[in-house]
Amino acid sequence: MIEERPTTARGGLKQLTFEDGLVLSAECKEVVAEAISTILDAIGQDPARDGIASTPLRVARMYDELLSGYMTDQVELLNDALFDVEYDEMVVVKDIDFYSMCEHHMLPFYGHASVGYLPNDKVIGLSKIPRLVDMFARRLQVQERMTQQIATFLEELIKPRGVAVVVEASHLCAAMRGVKKQRTRMVTSAMLGAFRDNPSTRGEFMMHIGASSDPLL
């Protein structure tokens, strides 16, 4: 016997109150919540059931946080964080944890990013680089584009002699479905300027981050 389910859950959402978030307005959150409710209904779940009655609201709030990278204020992010220096050796910030969402399946991919650059006459405050990674991670992404965006942003910002970004991540869309290669990790890299042109510069960076192979060879 098939249980009778309500054909729409919208009635149930009426009691929920939504507030404007960083990315999603109250109205947008409500649209997201209604869509989640529709999905729950479509996959045979009673949207009014105790355990999931508030799930549409939770998911709407969660997206606001997971996608906050779209709204990161770049001026505020970089506030007073650029310094003129004489230092011209390689700067490397490695193993920056990040969590992102694959835009193909809307499932998480996560791992760590390592960033290096060769300053020209400017350096950026150390704490800003992880925040910059977050700004691009907290969006709907593909790993290749995220890697490139981090590199290009740094290049335009501090006009260094070169930028290197290597990202290693696990994708739940690959781990949980299809081939189920759960431990497979994807590595992407973006090498600009001296890191692209000069194998020994690239090699020095790869050594710093403990990588075993040159991404361009």
Ligand SMILES: [Zn+2]
């Ligand atoms: Zn995916």
